[in-house]
Amino acid sequence: MRMVRCGGERCQLLVDVAGAPPQHWRVKRIPDWLLALSATMLAQSASSFMGQCLPVVAPLLTRSNGLAPERIGNLSSLTSLGTCLFLAFGSPILARLGPVRSLQFGSILAVAGMAIAASGSWIGLVCASLLLGLGYGPTPPSGSRILARTAPPAHRTLIFSIKQAGAPAGGALAGLIVAPFAVEHGWPLALLLAVAVGMISAIAIAPLRELMDEERDPARSVHPRVIFSVANVMTPLRALTGNPAMVSITALALSFALVQGVLFSFSVTYLTEIGMPLAEAGLAYACLQGAGVFARVFLGFLADRTGRPAANLTVQAFVAAACVVAYASLSGDQPMPLTVAVALLTGFFGCSWNGIYMAEIARLAPPAQIADASSGSTLIVFLGYVAGPSIFAAMVPVWGWHLPFMIAAGQLVLVAVVQAVLLMRAPVTAR
Numbered sequence: 509m510r511m512v513r514c515g516g517e518r519c520q521l522l523v524d525v526a527g528a529p530p531q532h533w534r535v536k537r538i539p540d541w542l543l544a545l546s547a548t549m550l551a552q553s554a555s556s557f558m559g560q561c562l563p564v565v566a567p568l569l570t571r572s573n574g575l576a577p578e579r580i581g582n583l584s585s586l587t588s589l590g591t592c593l594f595l596a597f598g599s600p601i602l603a604r605l606g607p608v609r610s611l612q613f614g615s616i617l618a619v620a621g622m623a624i625a626a627s628g629s630w631i632g633l634v635c636a637s638l639l640l641g642l643g644y645g646p647t648p649p650s651g652s653r654i655l656a657r658t659a660p661p662a663h664r665t666l667i668f669s670i671k672q673a674g675a676p677a678g679g680a681l682a683g684l685i686v687a688p689f690a691v692e693h694g695w696p697l698a699l700l701l702a703v704a705v706g707m708i709s710a711i712a713i714a715p716l717r718e719l720m721d722e723e724r725d726p727a728r729s730v731h732p733r734v735i736f737s738v739a740n741v742m743t744p745l746r747a748l749t750g751n752p753a754m755v756s757i758t759a760l761a762l763s764f765a766l767v768q769g770v771l772f773s774f775s776v777t778y779l780t781e782i783g784m785p786l787a788e789a790g791l792a793y794a795c796l797q798g799a800g801v802f803a804r805v806f807l808g809f810l811a812d813r814t815g816r817p818a819a820n821l822t823v824q825a826f827v828a829a830a831c832v833v834a835y836a837s838l839s840g841d842q843p844m845p846l847t848v849a850v851a852l853l854t855g856f857f858g859c860s861w862n863g864i865y866m867a868e869i870a871r872l873a874p875p876a877q878i879a880d881a882s883s884g885s886t887l888i889v890f891l892g893y894v895a896g897p898s899i900f901a902a903m904v905p906v907w908g909w910h911l912p913f914m915i916a917a918g919q920l921v922l923v924a925v926v927q928a929v930l931l932m933r934a935p936v937t938a939r
Contacts, residue, residue, distance in 0.1 A: 541658040544720060545667055547713045548651040549674040551611040554709035555644045556678030558618045558702040559587060560797075562625065562637070563773050564682045564790060565695035567780045572695070573630050577777045581901030583637045584773035588893030590641020595887035597735050598645055599743060602879060604728040606721025607650035612710045614650075618643030619706035626699040643706075648866065652882040654720055656870040664871065665817050669808020669863025676800030676859055679772065683797060687776070687790025744884030747877040754872045756930050757818055758885045760825060761865040763923035765892030767832060767916050768859050771796065773897040775851075778909050783840025784847070795848050796855035803860030808867070817864045819931055825924035828857040829917040836913030865889075 562569065566580035594614075602610050621639030624632045651671055659667040682702075690698035734740060748754055775796060779789035807824065811817035831854040838847060866882065873881035896916065903912040 539658075540719070541655070541660060541667065543716055544654045544658040545671055547608065547611070547716050547720070548647075548654055548671045550709055550712060551615065552647055552651065552671055552674030553678040553681075554615060554705050555618060555647050556675040557682050557705050558622055558678075559640050559644055560679040560682040560772060561622065561686050561699055561702045562587075562633070562640075564686045564776055564793065565690045565698055566777045567786055567789075568690055568695040569633070570777075572628070573633075575630075576905070577781060578774070578901040578904040580777055581773050581897035583633060584769065584897040585894050586634060586637035587641040587644070588769065588890050588897075590638040590643075591645045592641070592887055592890045592894060593638075594642050594645025595649070595744070595883045595890065596741050599649075599740060599880060599883060600728055600730050600734055602646060602649055602653075602883075603725045604730050606717065606724030607646075607654050607879075608713055608717040608720045609724070610646035610650045611713060612717075614643040614646040615706045615710035616643070619703050619710075622699050622702040622706065626696045626703075628696045648886040649879045649883040652866055652870050653723075653879040656875070656878045657723075663812060665811045665864055665867040666805070666808040668867035668870070669804045669811075669860075672808075672863035672866065673801045673804040675862065676797040676804065676855065680794045680797035680801065683776070683790045683794030687793070688787050691786055744880045744887060746884075747873060747880035748869075748884035748888070750874075750877075750881075751872050753818070754869055754881065754885065756927055757821070757865060757868050757872075758888050760821060760923055760927045761861065761885070761889045762892045763920045764825065764828070764858075764861045764865075765889045766896035767828065767920050768861075769893040769896035770900045770913065770916050771832070771835075771854065771858060774900060774909075778913075779838075779847070781909060782838060788844060792844075792847050792851045796851040796859065799852040799855035800859035803856040804863050807860050808863045811864050811867075817868050818927075821861055821864050821868075822924050822927045822931060824857055824861060825920050825927070828854075828861075829920045829924070831857050832917035832920075833914055836910045836917070 562583055563580055567577060570577050570579050598610075601613070605613060618640050621636040621643060624639065625636035652668075655664075655668055655671060686698050686701060689701065748758065775793045776786070776789045779792055780786055784792070807820065811820045814820055831850070834850050835854045838850060866886075869882055869885050870878050900912045900916070903915070
């Protein structure tokens, strides 16, 4: 029998040794970084699961509202806009609540969004999309602050990447569970699954608050005049612009985000539009997401070993662009194994950049500015999630489904070329 006990400044694992009574249990110290990783990965997975439910049921959702299938891109953009709003204005809230309570707060907002989305109305879906984005907002800066304080420096990129693997893991589960459930029971009922996931996540990380929220500032003002002030909005951006390397890696991440936003928002709809049944499209989408789980861990480990994560990410951008072109070339009559193989490769290289990027921001930022720099950088990156799906949705009626994917791949190549030039010119210590 094993039981976790938290209190004061540490957590302990009480291990039942050969059926001994409790007073003879052996006490083992759980490393802070492992507790931090567990909490942040759980919150990341739950947030992603909730956020990906709408794209997964998109063919049913848009049809029931009498909308063109590409309209799901507008809802995805609204979700990303909600995240941008929190990242722009939420720094005082993060400081006041602390990272763990902020993650709980975000989960509750997302749960409210899922409950509203299940009502089925288009107005409800618009409001729900914004709430989902606002609920995701605390996840990047809170996770970065917790892990930057606890992760061993030699394994920082790997640990950040494992945490970020929670995002495609949540998306993969949405594809595997929500899509077939929606076919059998309807998409509104399927969305209620996400309500339970969000509530479980918020409750599960509660015991860790005392350990990980010790740097919170209960006196920090969260008055609207403070939250919506120009100084509050500029603080994360100033923290980001203090280092040119943070700016360039943010630009590359922005380009990756545009591609990933398009893949996550439209994959299920795209595959059904070219002739694939929803359940099979959900499986292919789960493969795309699932490949990202393994890739984020493996590529994060590789970045730690090479010691040049920015260079690794640049090479990855070129490979990811080629995979997206292959994904855009799919048709409705190819064998399912080929579709799955292309989806796996696209997810492996196109949806696994996040952990490396966030670890680089945490490494480059001064310790006192990690949360602000992460917020500022993520705010800019999420503009790719806002713009990408909406631009893509506008292109589809004009050019069909294949060419917009290729345009997304082309812009990633252009940004990667610029990043490669900057890396070759930079001092070795800055790479």
